[in-house]
Amino acid sequence: MSEGPKEITNNGIKINILAAKSTEMEITSKQGFLPLGIEKAGDFGDIGMGVLSDGTPYLNQRGLAVLCGVENAHIGSISAQWNEPELKPRIKKIKGILEEAGVHFGVAHAEIVHAGKVHFCYPAEVCLAILEYYAFDAGANVQDQARRNFRLLAGSKLKDMIYSQVGYDPTGADRFKKWHDRISLNYQSAPRGFFHVFNEAHTIIYELIVAGAEIGEKTVVDISIGQHWGRFWTDNELEKEFGARAKYPHNYPDSHPQAKSNPQESWCYPLAALGAYREWLQDDYIEGGKFAGYLDGKVKKGDLAPSVAQLAIATLTPAQLPGK
Template structure:
């Protein structure tokens, strides 16, 4: 007999599809780039095992978000969670069904539903003494269901609930299997699970120190004009460094646009200048790199192109897709943060 997880194959899905799976009523309306602004960059903390001896008030809520009453957020130890209503919507059941799971969790004689959900968790190597964490926040006790619990309950209603299997659960399990639920929560509340911005910022600033005045007077360089893009990538959690140099992508596309539209006839000749990489970059072995710089008269044209063609036209999104080391949640944050309003004209 095939393993039950083979019954529903996970599918690739965009974050808009994932968000729509939880709250289709707000799909395309409620989620905005400002909603995903990173409010806290927290270090990764080792997950505490939730036991009956731990108590319920050891953790706090670092960041939360509400989509038409469906709450999600991240606890102070980095745990992504949904509230009871969010989990119920995900599974296509009433809130009371999720509350019953919590109330029956510790019964001496386990109901089949509880035994099955606990079995799913054990298969994944997880052990929860209770399915939710009670966390006081802003004067109210919140019932937070960790992402692992949410996926186990979702799998139950997608595969194991017999006549109570829900079509919404089957659909959402395909969308959110594996790490996608965690990534979706991190993305929607604007939380960086890596907590690792110090090193990318250091490498970026070293390049700035080496190159901020490299282009000759009267010309601009792509690196100096790419600071908004690079900064927002770092804030979204991208590892900017020797393996990810976004200004190369921008420079290559801009050079093609420059040639294809004969911008030299409008603004004058472009020039060359020496660009240098920090010593800990492998590119430094061939320093200086000879790069293009462009007449300042073309700066307005460049910024319009960056907004309309590179960012809004999908080239930036395609660049991120080609970077396998970037988690989808980071890519999504970067794309949404880099709206046209953030690019100065």
């Protein structure tokens, strides 16, 4: 992890060292339409921060108040007044700053339940607009701390700091690592003339990663697919049609606790059954509700954000053509 701020203290309330610049994430049209989760979060001194499941970096209410040099209640009142019919002058000013930056937020913050606690998450763009207001436009309420911190955090620096502190790669490259590690161990492990479910699950795994899922030791969707396909295979006596299935050694990377029992015996199936498997995967597993059931279980356990589940299902389930 690149080095972020050394400290944020109440003594001057300023950030002393900034993180190196990294690639920025774009705010997408999905934001505001799908329920978001928290992918990364942490408290650094008095500053709570994190990254939402769509890649949006945020500060919590207390952290934003500390940066601005004001009480929590002042930040809370900004949220409460955000959509009043007659906007207060400070809300007009803050929204005007956001409009100049080309962004719009229907609310000032998102309330997200994470680890059994409600988090008040203020997107980085909103934080900077509020910080700028208290730095230069608040009249008698202008704060020296806000001015110092705004000079340090303007532009993309606040985003970069949050990404660095919580250990989040906004390019998404590290999300593929554990999956790639499994591929490198298993892509040639099935015997000639057979296929295994892991290699055939790549499209689903890829779409989950793109949607924001952390694929690793907790989310191993190919196990779910393999269990359901195995039952379908035996229940329908497909061995009579395609020939006997076999076992092959499947290995997990050292980063997975499952690696302690490597190699693990897994089923592989005759290539003659590959077409039937792919039809089953689309018609039964994905569109038949089994995939949604698997994701719902992960959401309930807190391993997956609801937005990730919904986006993956929407991507993998084709739109139905209207009847003629």
